[in-house]
Amino acid sequence: MALIFYPPTQSDETAVRQKTQEFYQKWILPTALEEDRKELFRRDLVSLFGKAGLIAQAISKDFGGGGGSYRCHYSVIEELAKGPIAFSVSISVSNLVMGGILTFGNETQKKTYLPKLTAGEWLGAFALSEPQSGSDAAGLMLRATKVPGGYSLTGNKSWCSSGGNADLYLVMGRTGEHKTKGISSFLVTQNTQGFRIGKREKKLGLKSSALTELIFENCFIPDSQLLGKEGAGFEIALSQLDTGRIGIGACGAGIATAAIERMQKELNGDFGKTCLFKESIAQQFSEYYARLQAIKLLITTASELKDKKQNIKVLAAQIKLLASDLAMEVSQDLVHFLGERGFQEEEQVERFFRDAKALQIVEGTNQIQQLVIAREMENMV
Ligand SMILES: Cc1cc2nc3c(=O)[nH]c(=O)nc-3n(C[C@H](O)[C@H](O)[C@H](O)COP(=O)(O)OP(=O)(O)OC[C@H]3O[C@@H](n4cnc5c(N)ncnc54)[C@H](O)[C@@H]3O)c2cc1C
Incomplete structure (x- = not known):
């Protein structure tokens, strides 16, 4: 069921x-x-x-x-x-x-x-973060210097999901001094001269997804590979992050659903027969189910608004924040309540917990989602 x-x-x-x-x-x-x-x-x-x-x-x-x-x-x-x-x-x-x-x-x-x-x-892969600029994404420093017929890219990107597995990279680079309007977006194919994959990160979760550094050394990108206008790169990145944050929320909803269903199966089975505090676990998970239902409704609403091309900036931040926190809490409790079985790799429960942590960080940490929401609230009241 x-x-x-x-x-x-x-x-x-x-x-x-x-x-x-x-x-x-x-x-x-x-x-x-x-x-x-x-x-x-x-x-x-x-x-x-x-x-x-x-x-x-x-x-x-x-x-x-x-x-x-x-x-x-x-x-x-x-x-x-x-x-x-x-x-x-x-x-x-x-x-x-x-x-x-x-x-x-x-x-x-x-x-x-x-x-x-x-x-x-x-x-495709999305390359915005740099070693010194994660949350402060507009602080990026990868230099994109105008040269005849195109741009020359020099610098490093960090934490690029699908690095090395991707064929096309959307890379944000600095073409001007203005913090946000001095950023442009480039489409870079994997075999471009002057572009290579750097270190692959060892990480807590999302183990099968490669997370790598990208290295650009005098990498020539023709004008035809500039996406949008010069200086529109940050706007392009943010617009896609709004879309992506609902996706991260959907990942959180997926983990939460699987974790709640697993707990319910356990409560209905042998674990539930001997568990001394079955009722209190059921009560806790009923609240998680209620929160999940609410998040799923938010995702449906945001999707319908996106289908109508409406602004979903705040909703996307709210969904990402709520869903990733829920996924983390549910998976942590699932591991905890299953005791040593929860801690074992073979049970495929501890992976929910490790993967959920990434959702609270990727595409803007949850503190950044709070900032996005708080800034919009200033304009509301
Ligand atoms: C699994 C995974 C996949 C990723 N994939 C990609 C990718 O494909 N492409 C890409 O470009 N990036 C990617 N990233 C990078 C990710 O976007 C950054 O890790 C994230 O934006 C946070 O940046 P940071 O790690 O530099 O942390 P920092 O910005 O250094 O933040 C450190 C801590 O300070 C807090 N903090 C920072 N600023 C504030 C503030 N103003 N108010 C309150 N608290 C604050 C943060 O919440 C965080 O807890 C990925 C990250 C992970 C974990």
Whole structure:
């Protein structure tokens, strides 16, 4: 039995969720433990997933996408996040690159890159963070100097998800001195001369997703690879982060759903027969279920607003904040209440806990989400 949520999903979303679950059960779950241990990313699954038409639900059919429904897109991300979330995060990040190209790209860029990305032939990565600028993203220093016919990029990016596995990188670089308007966005393909992958990070969770440094040394990027106008890079990055934060919220909802369902199964089974404080666990998890229901409604509302191209900045920050905190709390309690079994790798419970922590940090830490919300509140009252 699965948890029930309201309102019931519409038929297109139900079909997409079912297809994603089938894919997940067949291709991701059986080898999840091994891939997490070996820190392996199944790049081949991206193509397979693309062929099933599930990678780019929110992208127009003209470019091979599912037709533009964010409701369906976030459903895919949520379903994939019910196990190891590395694949889900990689698909979500690739969609940031697609969204950037769709909204700000010229026709040539759209025709060149979108069909490859929507088909899963290519994977996209998003390179904003630098060693000295994570939360203060506008403090980035990667230099993009104007040269005849293009730009020369020099500097380093850090913590790039899918680094080394991706084919196309959306890279934010400094073209001017103004803190935000001096940033431009570039589309960089993996084999570009002067661009290479640096150190791969060892990390707590999201083990099978590569997280790497990117190194640019006098890397020539032709004018044709500038995305949008010169100086519009920060706006492009932020617009995609709004989309991405709902995706991170959907990952949190996926983890929380899987963790609550697992606890309920345990309470219904042998664990529940002997557990002395079954009632208090059930009470705690009933509250998590209520919070999850509320978050899922927020994701549905935000998706529908995005489908209508409305501003979702505050809602995206709220969803990311609430969902990642919920995923962390639920998974921590699941590990705790299952005792030594919860702590064991084979039970595939401790991974929820390790992966959930990443959601509180990635795409702006939760303190940054609080700042985004607080700044908008200043203009409200
Ligand atoms: C799993 C994972 C995947 C990632 N993938 C990508 C990616 O694909 N592309 C990319 O560009 N980046 C990526 N990142 C980087 C991520 O965006 C940054 O880690 C994040 O923005 C935080 O930056 P930081 O690590 O430099 O922390 P810092 O900015 O140094 O922050 C340190 C601490 O200070 C707090 N803090 C900072 N400023 C404030 C403030 N004003 N008020 C209150 N508290 C504050 C933060 O909340 C945090 O707790 C990834 C990170 C992780 C963990």
